[in-house]
Amino acid sequence: MSVRTRFAPSPTGNVHIGNLRTAIYNWLFSRHEGGEFLLRIEDSDRARSTPEAVQTVMDALEWLGLDYDGEALYQSTQLERHMEVAEELLRRGAAYKEDKGGTGRGEAVVFRMPGKDVGFVDAVKGRIEKKAENLKDFVIVRSDGSPVFHLGNVADDITMGITHVIRGDDHVENTFKHVAMYEALGIAPPVFAHLPMIVNAQGRPYSKRDGAAYVGEFQAQGFLPEALFNSLALLGWSPGDDREVMSREELVAAFELGRVRSSPSQMDMTKLLWMNGEHLKRRGLEENVAGFRQAMERAGRLPAGTDPEYFKAVVACMGERVKLYGDLGEQAGFFFDEGYAYDEKSVQKRLMKPGAMEVLREELAALEGLEVFSAESTESALRALAERRGGGMGELVHPLRVAVSGRAVGPGLFEMLEVLGRGRVGARVRRTLERFGG
RNA sequence: GCCCCCAUCGUCUAGAGGCCUAGGACGCCAGGUUCUCAUCCUGGUAACACCGGUUCGAAUCCGGUUGGGGGUGCCA
Numbered sequence A: 001m002s003v004r005t006r007f008a009p010s011p012t013g014n015v016h017i018g019n020l021r022t023a024i025y026n027w028l029f030s031r032h033e034g035g036e037f038l039l040r041i042e043d044s045d046r047a048r049s050t051p052e053a054v055q056t057v058m059d060a061l062e063w064l065g066l067d068y069d070g071e072a073l074y075q076s077t078q079l080e081r082h083m084e085v086a087e088e089l090l091r092r093g094a095a096y097k098e099d100k101g102g103t104g105r106g107e108a109v110v111f112r113m114p115g116k117d118v119g120f121v122d123a124v125k126g127r128i129e130k131k132a133e134n135l136k137d138f139v140i141v142r143s144d145g146s147p148v149f150h151l152g153n154v155a156d157d158i159t160m161g162i163t164h165v166i167r168g169d170d171h172v173e174n175t176f177k178h179v180a181m182y183e184a185l186g187i188a189p190p191v192f193a194h195l196p197m198i199v200n201a202q203g204r205p206y207s208k209r210d211g212a213a214y215v216g217e218f219q220a221q222g223f224l225p226e227a228l229f230n231s232l233a234l235l236g237w238s239p240g241d242d243r244e245v246m247s248r249e250e251l252v253a254a255f256e257l258g259r260v261r262s263s264p265s266q267m268d269m270t271k272l273l274w275m276n277g278e279h280l281k282r283r284g285l286e287e288n289v290a291g292f293r294q295a296m297e298r299a300g301r302l303p304a305g306t307d308p309e310y311f312k313a314v315v316a317c318m319g320e321r322v323k324l325y326g327d328l329g330e331q332a333g334f335f336f337d338e339g340y341a342y343d344e345k346s347v348q349k350r351l352m353k354p355g356a357m358e359v360l361r362e363e364l365a366a367l368e369g370l371e372v373f374s375a376e377s378t379e380s381a382l383r384a385l386a387e388r389r390g391g392g393m394g395e396l397v398h399p400l401r402v403a404v405s406g407r408a409v410g411p412g413l414f415e416m417l418e419v420l421g422r423g424r425v426g427a428r429v430r431r432t433l434e435r436f437g438g
Numbered sequence B: 001g002c003c004c005c006c007a008u009c010g011u012c013u014a015g016a017g018g019c020c021u022a023g024g025a026c027g028c029c030a031g032g033u034u035c036u037c038a039u040c041c042u043g044g045u046a047a048c049a050c051c052g053g054u055u056c057g058a059a060u061c062c063g064g065u066u067g068g069g070g071g072u073g074c075c076a
Helices: A017-032 A051-064 A075-091 A149-159 A169-185 A215-220 A225-233 A248-254 A269-282 A285-298 A308-321 A325-336 A344-351 A356-368 A375-389 A394-405 A413-436
Strands: A004-007 A036-041 A095-098 A108-111 A118-122 A126-130 A138-141 A164-168 A191-195
Touching (some): A004 A164, A017 A225, A075 A095, A075 A149, A118 A191, A126 A169, A169 A191, A215 A225, A269 A308, A308 A413, A356 A394, A375 A394
Antiparallel strands (some): A095 A108, A108 A138
């Protein structure tokens, strides 16, 4: 039988990374097996399930490239089907009606636990069993006629022909109930695989206060989907060899449920950032240019009418100094802003030194006389100047860097000069001389 | 309380009885390259929770302890 997995989120408006990781494992497993990956929207809680919330889920899946087969199934449309299953259970004597707890609210449908031990082989945890005396009957249809989670979940999985249920660890208790329901129905249960939780530094469930907890936040910070995908895939699973930076295809090829770890793991933002840098290198310049541009525009740091070639040159020049699309503005904003700020410490160290202004003036003179204004020509001009003055290159490089960029760190000076161009460099040095020259 | 699950460097992990004086990655530290930072290269730091048992031999198997998590709804 061909594999069918599903991702069954309740649309609550946010997609937590734990759920996202569950979606990734379902997707990875079904793609690896050449099976299907389905989407079910568990919107039975009508109050919280808005169209916007559903869209948020869809957007997250699309961003990560988690394509699902067929149409999404909305649980709210399956009411009749749920009732059929409840009827069937009643018919088989596996359920009964009762005012459980004597609430006076009328009769609910209660599932009867089989009176024997229930167990199953979890694909990641191995065999799990529970004694009959620890299994209690439970409500599957409320006295108001609405189905309870367990009923809907099992009925829908049957309807959808799900062969492997890959879900969070918090569902293992439910699984005893679900397995019992399958057995009562005379249907072979699917394979269950329970994924350990993603926890914070305190070992508690990863939440908002532990850093970015929802997909949208990673997206907003400029993380690459393939980097988040890769990191999450490796959180609880590994290919068994030493590979870490992997493409979607490599992950699909290597993924096995049996290699999923059964202990909880902690998200490491530092490693995610590194991973992002690795995937950035793997993307082409053009793609990165587009990504950086989008982030810059969103941050309002890219003036309208910026020459595309200039922008591209800046990105190429920044090279691997930036690990996140969202960080370009902070690190290279001066390229696009003539009103760039001067870093106070750098000014003190490089421009307020005795003779610094004189050096800048000499550099300006040397650069302005150049026929061609390139990295090579500016470098040889300054080397010649250094020779004449008898000092080191550092004495020339540092003040000039601060003068044209306002900061002490950045790309190679000569590369930077070429990208900025003669006009900007001249104007910036002059402005610096006026401002700090006394 | 009861039930279920989990336990290797700070973090992510490899390890399915000898290949382990425990390997890789991130981070961190040191050195190299260099005009700064980043990259890159080299080296280093750091772990089998504890106690028993099985075995010629245990990170690996078994039991217990401790610690952590999950569940215990006419929530999902």
